[in-house]
Amino acid sequence: MERMFNPRLKYLTDLLIKSYEEHAEIIKVDSLHLLNRERLVGILEKLRNLVFPGYFGKKGISFSSVEYYAGDILEEVLYALSKETARALQYNPYYGGLGKELLEEKAADISFRFLARLPEVREYLAQDVSAAFDGDPAAANLDEIISSYPGIYAIMAYRLAHILYDLEVPLIPRIMTEYAHNLTGIDIHPGAVIGHHFFIDHGTGIVIGETTVIGNYVKIYQGVTLGGLSTRGGQTLKGVKRHPTIEHHVTIYSGASILGGSTVIGEGVVIGSNAFVTKSVPEKTRVSVKNPELQFKSDGQSPPAHAELYQNEFWDWVI
Known part of the structure; x- marks a missing residue:
């Protein structure tokens, strides 16, 4: 059916078409190779069913039927992920010149290697769930943690995406972690390296940058940023260590920012809330912002009992 002529609509359409022509770098038309984000989200959800069988998706799975259950999902994921990986590999200069058949063959191989590492992901996630508990x-x-903790979802998405990142698959890892970011408020770049027994408490507003390295038994709270000191260098900083290293058994409380590629937080360090750290911290140190003095006014009445407790010095070392 032809659209009735509407001069105002025609004017608006012409404006937008002109914009499409002037900024062709942000339009995809006449293309069958763009990744299907909805399909990738579906793949991530199916992977969650494989990682935590019985918690999501089909219920009432028994050990006698779990082989068929896992096999059916693996078949679906292998097929769908191979198709999306073939599209993604066209963004990798190393594979860009391959013909369609060779590209699909390579994508199927990468997808198989990725799925073969699911037991490794489950091992890490079992330790992460244990750390949360x-x-x-x-x-x-544990059921409450797996079923409802946003940190576990974000960590799961990261651990799956990190393997694809290691396999040099473009775009897909970032789509996975950004989907988790959208759901949980936790932004973990798939390039970060994170050890076992990783615990995110609450989680909203956490940012973990691409070149961050995190050791084992690390706990971080909401609002923490593990970021770069400056991004003014833009693409010239690609591949440079821009984000901090967090060693084993470190705790970072809410609102803290730790910045810089040369910043190393030593083993056993505790970083207090709202601390702004841009230099390395030696092991077994406590870092905090010096407590501000609070004032209490009570309309001429006596001050609240024990008000002085709010001015205690809790930390051993002040940055």
């Missing part, structure tokens, strides 16, 4: 007195049981 051990570190959070509010946690009732």
Whole structure:
């Protein structure tokens, strides 16, 4: 059906078409090679079903049927991921010149190698769930953590995406982690390297940059940034270590920012809330912002009892 002529609509359409022509770098038309984001989100959800069988997707799985359950999902994921990986590899200069058949063959191989590492992902996630339970007195049981903790979802998406990142698959890892970011408020770049028993408590507003290295048994709270000191160099900084290294058994409380590629937070360090750290911290040190003095006014009445407790010096070392 032809659209009735509307001069105002024609004017608006012409404006937009002109913009398309002037900024062709941000338009995709006449292209069958663009990745399907909805399909990739579906793949991520199916992978979650494989990583945590019985918690999501089909319920009532028994050990006698889990082989068929896993096999069916693996078949679906292998097919769909191979198709999307073939599209993604066209953004990798190393594979860009391959013909369609060779590209699909390479994508199928990468997808198989990725899925072969799912037991490794489950090993890490079992340790992450354990760390969450051990570190959070509010946690009732492991089921609650797996089913409802946003940190576990974000870590799961990261650990899956990191393997694809290691396999040099463009775009797909970032789509996965940004989907998790959208759901949880936790932004973990797939290029970051994160050890076992990683615990994110609450999580909203956490940012972990691409070249961050995090050791084992690390705990971080909401609002923490592990970032770069400056991005003014733009693309010239690609491949440069821009984000901090966090060694084992470190705790970072809410709102803290740790910045810079040469910044190393030593083993056993505790970083207090709202600290702004741009230099390395030696092991087994406590870092905090010096407590501000609070004033209490009570309309001529006596000050609240024990008001002085709010002015205690809790940390051993002040940055």
